[in-house]
Amino acid sequence: MTEPAHSTARIAGHPIHPMLVSFPIAFWIGALFTDIAYANSYNLFWLNASAWLILAGLVMAGLAATAGLVDFLGSRGVREHKTAWAHMIGNVTATVLQIFNELVHTRDGADAVVPTGLTLSVIVVLILAVTGWLGWELVYRKKVGVAE
Amino acid sequence: MSAPGRPMRRLAGLAFSAGLAALAAGCGSQHAGGADGPTGPNPVLPPPHHYLLPPMGVAKVVGWSAGATPEAAPGLKVTALATGLPHPRWVYPLPNGDILVAEANDPKAPPPTRAKDIVMGLVMGHAGAATPSANRIELIRPGAPGQPASRSVFISGLDHPFGMVLVGNDLYVADTDAVLRFPYTPGATSITAPAVKMAELPGGPINHHWTKSIIASPDGTKLYVTVGSNSNIGENGLAAEYGRAAIYEMDRASGRMRLFATGLRNPNGMGWEPTTGALWTVANERDELGDDLVPDYLTSVKDGAFYGWPYSYYGQHVDTRVQPQRPDLVKTAVAPDYALGSHVAPLGMTFDTGSTLPARYRGGAFVGEHGSWNRANPHGYKVVFVPFQGGKPNGQPVTILGGFMKTKGKVQGRPVGVAFDRTGALIVADDVGGVIWRVTGG
Numbered sequence: 001m002t003e004p005a006h007s008t009a010r011i012a013g014h015p016i017h018p019m020l021v022s023f024p025i026a027f028w029i030g031a032l033f034t035d036i037a038y039a040n041s042y043n044l045f046w047l048n049a050s051a052w053l054i055l056a057g058l059v060m061a062g063l064a065a066t067a068g069l070v071d072f073l074g075s076r077g078v079r080e081h082k083t084a085w086a087h088m089i090g091n092v093t094a095t096v097l098q099i100f101n102e103l104v105h106t107r108d109g110a111d112a113v114v115p116t117g118l119t120l121s122v123i124v125v126l127i128l129a130v131t132g133w134l135g136w137e138l139v140y141r142k143k144v145g146v147a148e
Numbered sequence: 149m150s151a152p153g154r155p156m157r158r159l160a161g162l163a164f165s166a167g168l169a170a171l172a173a174g175c176g177s178q179h180a181g182g183a184d185g186p187t188g189p190n191p192v193l194p195p196p197h198h199y200l201l202p203p204m205g206v207a208k209v210v211g212w213s214a215g216a217t218p219e220a221a222p223g224l225k226v227t228a229l230a231t232g233l234p235h236p237r238w239v240y241p242l243p244n245g246d247i248l249v250a251e252a253n254d255p256k257a258p259p260p261t262r263a264k265d266i267v268m269g270l271v272m273g274h275a276g277a278a279t280p281s282a283n284r285i286e287l288i289r290p291g292a293p294g295q296p297a298s299r300s301v302f303i304s305g306l307d308h309p310f311g312m313v314l315v316g317n318d319l320y321v322a323d324t325d326a327v328l329r330f331p332y333t334p335g336a337t338s339i340t341a342p343a344v345k346m347a348e349l350p351g352g353p354i355n356h357h358w359t360k361s362i363i364a365s366p367d368g369t370k371l372y373v374t375v376g377s378n379s380n381i382g383e384n385g386l387a388a389e390y391g392r393a394a395i396y397e398m399d400r401a402s403g404r405m406r407l408f409a410t411g412l413r414n415p416n417g418m419g420w421e422p423t424t425g426a427l428w429t430v431a432n433e434r435d436e437l438g439d440d441l442v443p444d445y446l447t448s449v450k451d452g453a454f455y456g457w458p459y460s461y462y463g464q465h466v467d468t469r470v471q472p473q474r475p476d477l478v479k480t481a482v483a484p485d486y487a488l489g490s491h492v493a494p495l496g497m498t499f500d501t502g503s504t505l506p507a508r509y510r511g512g513a514f515v516g517e518h519g520s521w522n523r524a525n526p527h528g529y530k531v532v533f534v535p536f537q538g539g540k541p542n543g544q545p546v547t548i549l550g551g552f553m554k555t556k557g558k559v560q561g562r563p564v565g566v567a568f569d570r571t572g573a574l575i576v577a578d579d580v581g582g583v584i585w586r587v588t589g590g
Binding site: 048051054055100102103104106107108110 | 199201202261266267268271379385470
């Protein structure tokens with residue numbers, strides 16, 4: 001554990017991955033709330049809002065994952081942290097679940113949300129709570145990507 | 149419109165069964181019904197399925213090679229009356245032997261409001277580039293025996309015309325957003341006189357089911373107009389469905405309209421059953437509940453009846469996707485008379501009231517089935533005959549004109565409007581084939 005864990009994908013020394021991760025996190029937490037709003041109102045606005053939020057989250061998750069993967073592959077120091085592996089596997093799982101959730105959200109009518117869509121949105125937010133915590137662990141405790 | 153949808157669906161299905169079975173209960177394949185799904189007077193409906201990716205099979209249009217025709221049933225003969233027409237959808241034979249052809253293609257889709265529009269485009273690889281809509285009516289005058297028919301532009305500048313009916317010297321055209329009246333002179337090959345707008349019909353901007361058909365009562369005092377729904381099952385909001393999924397009755401003298409029947413998702417062809425004088429129609433039912441749900445149907449249309457859409461299908465089978473539900477309306481929902489098969493997309497319909505086809509067809513209904521795009525194993529793409537006895541369908545549908553689908557996924561043409569011409573031959577509009585077919589007895 002002596003290898004420095006630097007960030008490879010960065011702009012002027014600032015790691016890109018932490019800049020991007022907030023987007024899918026915020027979009028997908030938002031989608032959970034709009035799913036709940038739809039389940040309680042059957043107002044189609046919330047259903048459509050959920051579908052757009054999940055889609056926007058997928059686009060940004062793709063970008064964030066790319067930057068994250070570059071960091072992961074670019075530094076043996078990063079890969080040596082078990083936390084980094086757990087963080088990556090958890091986030092990839094959440095993203096794959098959201099691909100299915102987006103397909104569920106393309107169904108017509110209430111099927112788009114209740115019960116499967118809402119269930120997936122809850123699971124994804126729970127996963128993000130853990131992987132997000134692990135991500136902060138990597139930066140604040142393990143000092144991944146922190147400038148010397 | 150190529151469709152690399154199936155491999156994608158398989159892929160999704162694989163990944164799905166690998167790890168997500170518990171999360172999306174209810175997905176999967178189904179094996180209910182025969183090859184054509186439930187048909188006939190008392191169809192047994194399979195349970196609904198809820199898909200991650202609904203089955204689709206969009207066929208590629210390859211067109212007719214020179215001299216190729218659909219396959220007519222034994223004892224019938226088919227020839228091309230006219231070819232190379234721009235998307236001919238509907239036919240209306242005039243008393244002098246001329247045949248009017250409404251030429252229109254789908255209106256331009258509005259910008260996406262649902263993420264579904266983008267996701268399905270990505271998954272299914274939808275190619276846009278539909279041919280532009282001709283928005284006109286052409287007149288075809290059959291030639292002397294052995295001679296080609298002549299063609300002329302009859303009325304141009306219309307807005308997605310579909311239905312046509314002549315009462316006396318008044319020609320009514322059902323544009324996508326209005327019923328128009330034109331003065332007709334027997335023998336005319338074009339009309340340049342301006343239209344009189346008789347009534348407005350629900351049109352854009354979504355205009356999901358845009359075709360409006362029209363017929364007149366036998367005494368000519370009333371007109372009946374079909375208006376399809378603005379969505380599959382109300383997913384564009386109920387405000388978008390105002391005045392839709394219905395058949396209207398219009399008083400011809402005053403132009404006053406009233407709802408005649410409601411809850412018909414997408415009714416098109418209409419006809420008068422010859423023994424009872426009842427109004428019959430064919431309607432396209434809802435999608436994404438399974439390959440064998442919901443059967444499209446042929447039904448008599450009762451004054452004031454509600455046929456279920458969107459809350460229930462085939463009578464009182466509740467569609468739980470539609471929320472909030474309306475049990476009060478479902479209680480009143482009338483089941484249609486006859487299932488034609490799921491996703492066959494019946495559009496044209498006419499009764500044989502004295503054709504020159506063999507006598508076994510007399511009194512029955514001919515239905516033009518445009519064909520499925522939302523079924524794993526495509527069907528429809530044919531003209532069928534439904535025998536009638538005592539004013540009711542009697543027996544299974546029989547294919548009269550087939551071979552529109554060359555091989556699975558390759559389509560030469562798609563039948564739409566059907567009508568009998570002055571000589572008693574069955575005229576069939578083939579939109580993507582660009583052909584008007586004429587079916588005669590042997």
